[in-house]
Amino acid sequence: MRVLVVGAGIIGAALADRLTRPAPGAPARVTVVEAEGPGAGTSGTSYAWINANDPADPAYHRFRTAAMSAWRDLAAGFGAPAWYRPSGNVTWAAADGAKERLADRVARLSGLGYAAELITSHRLRELEPHVAAPPDALIAHYPGEAHLHGGPAARALVRRARDSGADLVAARRTVRLNTDGDRVTGVRLDDGRDLDADLTVCAAGRHSPALLATAGAALPLVDPSEPGSAAPCLVATTSAAEGVLNGLVHAPGLSARPAATGGLVLEADDLDAGTDETASPAHVRAVGDELLARARALVPALTAQVAEVRRCVRPLPVDGYPLVGFQRPGLYTAVTHSGITLAPHLAALIAEEIAGRPSGALAPYRPNRAAPHP
Ligand SMILES: Cc1cc2nc3c(=O)[nH]c(=O)nc-3n(C[C@H](O)[C@H](O)[C@H](O)COP(=O)(O)OP(=O)(O)OC[C@H]3O[C@@H](n4cnc5c(N)ncnc54)[C@H](O)[C@@H]3O)c2cc1C
Missing domain, CATH: 3.50.50.60 (FAD/NAD(P)-binding domain)
Incomplete structure (x- = not known):
């Protein structure tokens, strides 16, 4: 055939x-x-986060957990390749409603047998020593999640x-x-x-x-060309920032993870919402600057600059x-x-x-x- x-x-x-x-x-x-x-x-x-982090549809959640397991097997066949990073994911919520939603998500995911736990700020410091979270944040850890280059x-x-x-x-x-x-x-x-x-x-x-x-x-x-389409987005990578993040970090207003190049990959849903396929170079630069400002708030020791902001389109059914x-x-x-x-x-x-x-x-x-x- x-x-x-x-x-x-x-x-x-x-x-x-x-x-x-x-x-x-x-x-x-x-x-x-x-x-x-x-x-x-x-x-x-x-952004390439390998996860089944949404409990809303248990059948699709199971489909995705099977996919996470398929990645573990595939990567093992390559002998722990550098492009598959089983790093886990930390996230937190600071506002009251957001805390309730996060606690509910962790409880529902745990109920589905998914590795999801609430952790202390001390544990967050062990996992991500360079990250600053508000002292009263509710913090969650998903140790089975991964990211891919x-x-x-x-x-x-x-x-x-x-x-x-x-x-x-x-x-x-x-x-x-x-x-x-x-x-x-x-x-x-x-x-x-x-x-x-x-x-x-x-x-x-x-x-x-x-x-x-x-x-x-x-x-x-x-259709990415429709006004307000959810498909177009912008992803920034920074210059070298070795060791500042160990894995995926989802803070309010910023998703961040290590990049293959040694910098960070940065993305924010709210900034994507204002982006369309014809976004001007000035808009793209402004989004890059904003992502970097949020990354510096997340990692106060970060000295890296924006290396690149790439336009991309989600293949979104x-x-x-x-x-x-x-x-x-x-x-x-x-x-x-x-x-x-x-x-x-x-x-x-x-x-x-x-x-x-x-x-x-x-x-x-x-x-x-x-x-x-x-
Ligand atoms: C910003 C962003 C964040 C994302 N975050 C996540 C995430 O965290 N987790 C997750 O699981 N997914 C995420 N996704 C979605 C995920 O990246 C995509 O679903 C996935 O990469 C799609 O892979 P693909 O092989 O279908 O498409 P592509 O990677 O686009 O590959 C299609 C290939 O086809 C080629 N091609 C196209 N037309 C032709 C043609 N006519 N002839 C020959 N070749 C052609 C292209 O050159 C391309 O290489 C994200 C996507 C974006 C944009």
């Missing part, structure tokens, strides 16, 4: 790797087509897939899906070449709707849940937010489906679902 994966972000890379692992019924030939290079898209910019991870997965026989066609854009009647038969590249396949997997992240539209297929992703499954004969789609968390688990389930064994775990997340996920 010839399988063609369009996109080498974390989803396409994890799938290519999985499809080339020794397994009964594995496809004979895997080709990955990537417009730039592995990990160059959203996965390389992502998405670019290096995608590249490592594609490298291993190639070592196991996959082909990579890099720096080549897929301009359309080729069809024969209802069946997708492969893709056309931007150099005019056609690549034939028994199955084409669309793992093109935020660009998937445009690609699928070339075969008349639709995908309900949030309209109802927030994954879009995974066959869309047409010869066409499989795998697009999701939380793709960093979910990638290896999805890859394992998708490989089963490609081998002819439909996955019950994926049944709620089909791309053609008529109604939004409840």
